[in-house]
Amino acid sequence: MxxxxxxxxxxxxxxxxALFVVxxxxxxxxxxxxxxxxxxxxxxxxxxxxxxxVWYSLGAKYSAPLDVIINQFNExxxxxxxxxxxxxxxxxxxxxxxxxxxxxxPPVLAQLEQSLVGAFVANEALIxxxxxxxxxxxxxxxxxxxxxxxxxxxxxxxYGLPINVSTPVLYLNRDLFKQAGLDPDKYPTTWxxxxxxxxxxxxxxxxxxxxxxYNSGWIIxxxxxxxxxxxxxxxxTSCLVNSKEIKEAMAFWQxxxxxxxxxxxxxxxxSTMDASGTVGMVMRSTGSIAxxxxxxxxxxxxxxxxxxxxxxxxxxxxxxxxxxxxxPEEQFAAWQFLKYLTNTENQVYWSTNTGYMVSRKSxxxxxEIQVILKEDPRYNVTYDQLEHAFAxxxxxxWPEIEDLIQEAMTRIILxxxxxDILDQTADDIDEIL
Amino acid sequence: xxxxxxxxxxQGWLFIAPPLIIFSVFIFIPMLVxxxxxxxxxxxxxxxxxVGFANYSKMFSSGHFWNSVMVSLLYVxxxxxxxxxxxxxxxxxxxxxxxxxxxxxxxIYLPVITSMAAAAIVFQYLFEPNIGLFNHILxxxxxxxxxxxxxxxxxxxxxxxxxxxxxxxxxxxxxLAGLQAIPGYYYDAATIDGASRFQMVRKITIPLLSxxxxxxxxMQIIASLKVFTSIVIMxxxxxxxxxxxxxxxxxxxxFQYHKMGYASxxxxxxxxxxxxxxxLQFKFGEKKVxxx
Numbered sequence: 001m002x003x004x005x006x007x008x009x010x011x012x013x014x015x016x017x018a019l020f021v022v023x024x025x026x027x028x029x030x031x032x033x034x035x036x037x038x039x040x041x042x043x044x045x046x047x048x049x050x051x052x053x054v055w056y057s058l059g060a061k062y063s064a065p066l067d068v069i070i071n072q073f074n075e076x077x078x079x080x081x082x083x084x085x086x087x088x089x090x091x092x093x094x095x096x097x098x099x100x101x102x103x104x105x106p107p108v109l110a111q112l113e114q115s116l117v118g119a120f121v122a123n124e125a126l127i128x129x130x131x132x133x134x135x136x137x138x139x140x141x142x143x144x145x146x147x148x149x150x151x152x153x154x155x156x157x158x159y160g161l162p163i164n165v166s167t168p169v170l171y172l173n174r175d176l177f178k179q180a181g182l183d184p185d186k187y188p189t190t191w192x193x194x195x196x197x198x199x200x201x202x203x204x205x206x207x208x209x210x211x212x213x214y215n216s217g218w219i220i221x222x223x224x225x226x227x228x229x230x231x232x233x234x235x236x237t238s239c240l241v242n243s244k245e246i247k248e249a250m251a252f253w254q255x256x257x258x259x260x261x262x263x264x265x266x267x268x269x270x271s272t273m274d275a276s277g278t279v280g281m282v283m284r285s286t287g288s289i290a291x292x293x294x295x296x297x298x299x300x301x302x303x304x305x306x307x308x309x310x311x312x313x314x315x316x317x318x319x320x321x322x323x324x325x326x327x328p329e330e331q332f333a334a335w336q337f338l339k340y341l342t343n344t345e346n347q348v349y350w351s352t353n354t355g356y357m358v359s360r361k362s363x364x365x366x367x368e369i370q371v372i373l374k375e376d377p378r379y380n381v382t383y384d385q386l387e388h389a390f391a392x393x394x395x396x397x398w399p400e401i402e403d404l405i406q407e408a409m410t411r412i413i414l415x416x417x418x419x420d421i422l423d424q425t426a427d428d429i430d431e432i433l
Numbered sequence: 434x435x436x437x438x439x440x441x442x443x444q445g446w447l448f449i450a451p452p453l454i455i456f457s458v459f460i461f462i463p464m465l466v467x468x469x470x471x472x473x474x475x476x477x478x479x480x481x482x483x484v485g486f487a488n489y490s491k492m493f494s495s496g497h498f499w500n501s502v503m504v505s506l507l508y509v510x511x512x513x514x515x516x517x518x519x520x521x522x523x524x525x526x527x528x529x530x531x532x533x534x535x536x537x538x539x540x541i542y543l544p545v546i547t548s549m550a551a552a553a554i555v556f557q558y559l560f561e562p563n564i565g566l567f568n569h570i571l572x573x574x575x576x577x578x579x580x581x582x583x584x585x586x587x588x589x590x591x592x593x594x595x596x597x598x599x600x601x602x603x604x605x606x607x608x609l610a611g612l613q614a615i616p617g618y619y620y621d622a623a624t625i626d627g628a629s630r631f632q633m634v635r636k637i638t639i640p641l642l643s644x645x646x647x648x649x650x651x652m653q654i655i656a657s658l659k660v661f662t663s664i665v666i667m668x669x670x671x672x673x674x675x676x677x678x679x680x681x682x683x684x685x686x687x688f689q690y691h692k693m694g695y696a697s698x699x700x701x702x703x704x705x706x707x708x709x710x711x712x713l714q715f716k717f718g719e720k721k722v723x724x725x
Contacts (some may be wrong), residue, residue: 077445095688102477123478207563265583269561396476400690410673415585 041328042131050333051081053107057093058087058164060230061290065353080333090116090318091399096138101125101325108334111163111318114151115217115402117394120152120321122396127322128157129213131337133320139339146357151315151391159340160319162359163350166286167305167313167389168222169381176201176208176280187303191226191252194281194307198261201280212273212282213253213413215406218314218392221281223249225390226308231405236395239429241405245364245418250412257413264413271295285316286382288357300323302378304385309389317356362428397432404428464704469569471589471697478691488698500674501682504589508678509657511593512600516653517646519597520604525634527605528612538609549599553666557582558593560667585675588668592676595663600656604649611645612638651714655707679703 056066063086070084087093090113098119099404100106112120120126133141141158152160179243180200188194198210213219224231229245232238240246254264265273273279275295283305284291292300305313320341322334341344347363350356352372358364364383373380395401408425411417439543475482523541527534540667544552559566560581570581581591619637629637639646661680664670670677670685679686679699687696 066656091689098477098691119476119478123476126479397690400692403685404690407671407673410671414583414672 002186021270031422043137043328044135045328046079046332048329049079049081050329051083052109052330052333052337053083053085053363054111054320054334054337055085055087055093055097055107056111056163056320057087057090058111059089062164062287067343067349069341069346069349071131073337074273076340080336082333082337085355096325098106101323104325106323106325108323108330109320109321109338111320112160112383113318115193115398116316117152117154117319117321118394118396118398120323121159121394125324126159127324127331128159129161129322129335129338130157133158136335136339143344143360143362145359145361145364147386147389148315150389152319152321153391154394159323161318161338162319163314163341164287164317164354164356165319165359166317166356167315167382167385168219168283169286169313170303170305170307170386171274171284171292172301172303173277173280174200174301175277175292175334176204176298179310180280181205183291184299184301188281188307189304190309191307195252196255196262198256198280199231202261208278208280209261209263209273210277210280211256211262212270213256213262213268215264215409216266217398217402217406218316220405220409221314221392222283223253223303223308225312225314226306226310227252228310232395232403234391236393237433239401239426239433241408241429242420242422242426250409250419250422253409254413254416254419259415287317287354287356289378293355302381304381304418306388311385313385313389315389315391316343345427355379357386395433400432401429435584467697467700467704470693471701473694475693476691477693481694484694488694490704492695492698497674497677498682501677501679501699504656504675504677505660506681507589508593508596508660509654509664510608511589512596512657513650515597516601516604517649519601519644520608520649522610523601523605524608525638526611538606541605543602545602545606547599549662550666552599553595553663554646556591556595557667568703582668583672585671585673588672588675592660592667596657596660599663600653602654607649608642608645615641638693638699647717648714651710655710658703658707658710 037087056063058066063084064082070082074081085107087096091112094112094116097106098113101120117126133139144162148162148165149158150166152158152162155296170187172184172187177184177197180197180203182200184195188197194211201210202208207368221231224241224246227245227249229240229243229249231241231246233240253262253264257264261280263273270282271291274282274284274292277296277298289302320338322331322338323401326334342360344360344362347358347360348366351358351363352368358369363369373383392398404425407423408417411421412419467687470481472483472485474484474487475481475724527541529535562568562578562580562583565581567581571578579587582588615638619641622632623637659680660678661684664676664678664681664682668676670681680703683696683699683703686692686699690696
């Protein structure tokens, strides 16, 4: 059976090849040099043209306004050429940046999501912007909202400038409110009120839910804070997910799902539910305003997500960071572009096209933004709750810790496990820390 | 001047150079590097630190690792027997001399060459609990809806179904080739002796097909141990690690948690298991008697 032999060899080859793809990548990383880039030198002028890259994770309609700003910057001067490269979602961008950094060829600018920066800061892979800010008279860092820049501040140094910063806000299906005999202008301010409103809405039918919850890291971090708990102690040395407060928060969500008041559904399927009009309330990013405008046909409103005894919402979205292992020329060019990208005019342009917050006070005061806030008060909510915003944890192993907490949450909410399994989760996390 | 023999030698080396270089660069060297990294603690950003077998001992005492081993074994147990049985049935049916056999062959082989990533996305929709096709079909038979990908145990069933769909065609085609290699005179003789069709399948087809069946079994076990794409796209190992197969476990540890040493240890473990099956295949698969 000759044919068998041939296909045999082919399959063995394919098999081995696929198995070692992972290992190949590791080797690539292993054998690539670390580059011989100068560091710690700051130049004040470019003598030759320079091209730089900025990596970002904003797909779909969010990338178009960014491209416009990049093109305008390139046309505004002749020395610096910026190339924007879309790298996939937040986690993918972080993985690729890590690989590029280890290979010694990182882009000088990269957008990173709030909770994914820890590893880079802990291993000193990013350049603090303070020296650039200090030596640049045109740049007034005080114009930035301090609640927003705290998300990019580590050890009292500012590492990044905000681009698409958001907080979770509560989107309301006002039609469902009315059908349930509720006043859509009376949004919940505590979790108990949220429960009661959600209960009335879910009574409308078997496929209607008062609230959609899911285990996205920044949402559950907000929930825990609202019940008075935090995931880590002050020094990030011990995990507190088995605290009384967090167990109470988990039990509350578990009860909402068991009672049929809330539905536990994240991801694409969650968005599909939001658009289908079967969900009374859902907490989503500030930036989802644009998504709601495009995808939703019912009457919708926005309310603060500061439920619970402690008013708290986590900072979401991303900042743009400057990466080490790059040349002083690239860093100088990167700073010029960062300044341009975050100037008042471009923040206004970015915000009006995406729905994300502006981070400069001067941008918020601009006539364009003021008109929007006046015409559509739904845009105000995220600014109003900003004073309750807290920065995400900066623990290096956050992705793994987040997975462990999400796993426990899924077992508690979907499988009815006791909240006491969080004791085990806390032990597992302590071991990682 | 090179001697004739040297020239022959050189020629031989040149002929095998391309595969040798490709194998070395992409397989042998990375394998050794992975072995090396598995003895280190390394998060990519800071320098490596030698830790001996700490990664292995940590792995063997980790509940999450054994959960992944268990999930992988369940996946193998769920896919392999069914793909082989279905593959055999399809192959026998195709071997009946039905018309437009090449059309059916193409249809059955289509999933094998379909991009798993694309198929997984389609399957995600089919498994959707509220509007998905599968729950609709269940409801036609008066069966209660399933949660599929939203449930820890049902998610594994869902990815097993996708695995079966993906690979049954491969088995069918290989087994069909095996069937066609069985000489017709055995069946002629059996017919003269008055054997029934079922008896012929049992006494002639299955024994004569044993070496091919062994081959596809080993291949399917190896392929099932390496399942990855459908998991990444459909479940990301969840819910609550219900589909956290070994390849996904090591991928996550390497590229999301940046625990390169630990992930390499898991890779070496997976490699060892697959290597054992490969040796089995070489040792017994080649020795099988061919009745020709």
